[in-house]
Amino acid sequence: MGEITQRAPIPPLAGRASxxxxxxxxxxxxxxxxxxxxxxxxxxxxxxxxxxxQDEGQSQxxxxxxxxxxxxxxxxxxxxxxxRGLIERRRHPTDRRAHALHLTxxxxxxxxxxxxxxxxxxxxxxxxxxxxxxxxxxxxLQRLADHAGLSPGVHPGLRDDGSSAxxxxx
Amino acid sequence: MGEITQRAPIPPLAGRASxxxxxxxxxxxxxxxxxxxxxxxxxxxxxxxxxxxQDEGQSQxxxxxxxxxxxxxxxxxxxxxxxRGLIERRRHPTDRRAHALHLTxxxxxxxxxxxxxxxxxxxxxxxxxxxxxxxxxxxxLQRLADHAGLSPGVHPGLRDDGSSAxxxxx
DNA sequence: CTATGATTGTCACTATATATGACAATAACC
DNA sequence: GGTTATTGTCATATATAGTGACAATCATAG
Numbered sequence: 001m002g003e004i005t006q007r008a009p010i011p012p013l014a015g016r017a018s019x020x021x022x023x024x025x026x027x028x029x030x031x032x033x034x035x036x037x038x039x040x041x042x043x044x045x046x047x048x049x050x051x052x053x054q055d056e057g058q059s060q061x062x063x064x065x066x067x068x069x070x071x072x073x074x075x076x077x078x079x080x081x082x083x084r085g086l087i088e089r090r091r092h093p094t095d096r097r098a099h100a101l102h103l104t105x106x107x108x109x110x111x112x113x114x115x116x117x118x119x120x121x122x123x124x125x126x127x128x129x130x131x132x133x134x135x136x137x138x139x140x141l142q143r144l145a146d147h148a149g150l151s152p153g154v155h156p157g158l159r160d161d162g163s164s165a166x167x168x169x170x
Numbered sequence: 171m172g173e174i175t176q177r178a179p180i181p182p183l184a185g186r187a188s189x190x191x192x193x194x195x196x197x198x199x200x201x202x203x204x205x206x207x208x209x210x211x212x213x214x215x216x217x218x219x220x221x222x223x224q225d226e227g228q229s230q231x232x233x234x235x236x237x238x239x240x241x242x243x244x245x246x247x248x249x250x251x252x253x254r255g256l257i258e259r260r261r262h263p264t265d266r267r268a269h270a271l272h273l274t275x276x277x278x279x280x281x282x283x284x285x286x287x288x289x290x291x292x293x294x295x296x297x298x299x300x301x302x303x304x305x306x307x308x309x310x311l312q313r314l315a316d317h318a319g320l321s322p323g324v325h326p327g328l329r330d331d332g333s334s335a336x337x338x339x340x
Numbered sequence: 341c342t343a344t345g346a347t348t349g350t351c352a353c354t355a356t357a358t359a360t361g362a363c364a365a366t367a368a369c370c
Numbered sequence: 371g372g373t374t375a376t377t378g379t380c381a382t383a384t385a386t387a388g389t390g391a392c393a394a395t396c397a398t399a400g
Contacts, residue, residue, distance in 0.1 A: 013220060013322075013323045014312075014315075014322035014323040015308060015312070016288065016292050016308075017292060017295055017296055017304070017307060017308055017311065018198045018201075018202065018288070018291050018292050018295050019198075019288075019323075019325075020308065020311040020312065020315055021191065021194045021195045021198045021295075021311065022195045022198045022199045022202070022325065022327070023195070023315055023320050023324075023325055023326060024191045024195055024311060024314055024315055024318065024320070025191045025192045025193070025194055025195010025196055025198065025199070026195055026196075026199070026325065026326045026327045027318055027320060027326050028188045028189075028191045028192045028195065029192045029195070029196070030326065031188075032188065032192070050183060059348075059349090060348075060349065061347080061348060061349080070387095070388080071348075071349070071350095072349090072350080072351090072387095072388080072389085073387080073388090074349085075349065075350060075351085078349095092348095095347095095348080095395080095396075096394080096395060096396085097347070097348040097349070097394065097395045097396065098347090098348055098349075098395090099348090099349075118186065118188070118189075121188050122186050122187060122188050125187055125188050125191075125314065125317075125318070126187055126314075127317065128313060128314075128317045129310065129313065129314070133310060134187070136306065136310075137187060137307070137310045138185060138186075138187050138190065140299065140303060140306075140307045141187065141190040141191065141194060142184075142185070142190065143298060143299065144194055144295065144296075144298075144299070145184075145190055145193055145194055147297065147298045148194065148197055148295070150193050150194070150197060152183075152184035153183045153184040153189075154193075155189075155192065155193055155196065156193060156196045156197050156200065157192070157196045229377075229378090230377075230378065231376080231377060231378080240358095240359080241377075241378070241379095242358095242359080242360085242378090242379080242380090243358080243359090244378090245378065245379060245380085248378095262377095265366080265367070265376095265377080266365080266366060266367085267365065267366045267367065267376070267377040267378070268366095268376090268377055268378075269377090269378075
């Protein structure tokens with residue numbers, strides 16, 4: 001090996017969009033969980049309330065499909081939120097197997113506060129970037145998400161696509 | 171409440187940078203894990219090999235510090251890679267408590283293949299975006315990462331900052 | 341109307357990952 | 371020489387996620 005410069009073969013891991021997205025996404029998710037914790041919620045709870053607020057009375061299965069999670073997982077989420085007095089399981093008007101889920105008054109009070117927490121995070125995240133770049137960034141991210149086949153508003157961290165990527169025993 | 175338009179209060183969850191980053195970051199991490207799986211590695215293994223390749227002979231503690239993980243976790247990672255014949259625990263030249271970690275020939279052979287897998291993912295991720303926008307995107311992401319206090323090349327998913335965000339029992 | 345199969349919500353069980361604390365060996369310090 | 375800190379290891383708790391089974395109910399076929 002002659003006079004090679006020795007440090008050429010290292011490709012900048014930190015200069016790749018995929019790595020940066022993974023870094024920032026993980027941090028962003030942690031941060032959101034932390035901001036939600038004082039309200040007694042986890043991100044999945046927030047997502048459920050958001051989805052439900054757009055159309056109350058859905059069954060657990062409907063919600064699970066919309067959020068991309070398994071109905072078995074939905075049971076636990078609904079249990080949590082019911083115990084915290086944020087949603088109610090009522091009788092479904094047409095299907096006696098299913099429950100009709102409804103937000104309580106407490107949820108209608110809490111949800112805006114959670115949204116404000118999200119707003120604060122967004123503000124802090126984008127603090128160092130001017131308006132034009134923010135819009136450009138968000139547009140680019142949306143294009144990436146669309147191109148990657150991600151559904152708007154559906155978080156893959158609560159996935160149930162059967163692939164089970166975290167399984168191989170090394 | 172009078173004649174309000176009813177659907178104004180829903181802020182577009184899918185239009186927030188923080189949510190998009192979380193979405194794309196999660197997907198990106200899954201995707202990378204999938205691409206690495208055929209090589210018998212997980213992302214943390216890849217990270218370890220990358221860090222070690224820049225300076226062989228490090229102790230486990232040194233590596234753990236560099237990667238931002240706990241030394242107890244490092245034991246398992248090193249076990250995995252040692253069993254797969256990718257690294258060796260040799261005697262540390264100056265500290266008989268510590269091991270000096272070294273890559274094997276197999277690792278020097280495997281690492282470029284793993285890096286190529288990452289390249290392919292990067293290419294696919296950015297497929298729909300032209301050169302100028304790619305550079306702009308990466309620059310913006312780097313600014314966000316820097317502003318968020320993320321160390322270049324250190325993935326927070328393997329964190330050990332003692333905060334333990336996933337603990338509150340709801 | 342009844343019989344068969346599909347769907348909904350629930351639960352129990354399993355595996356996996358993650359964190360915590362203890363430990364022996366060794367080093368560093370005074 | 372004696373005390374304290376560090377390194378690597380292990381055992382254990384804890385949380386999370388995935389799987390399969392189940393009763394109740396619905397839908398459909400005959």
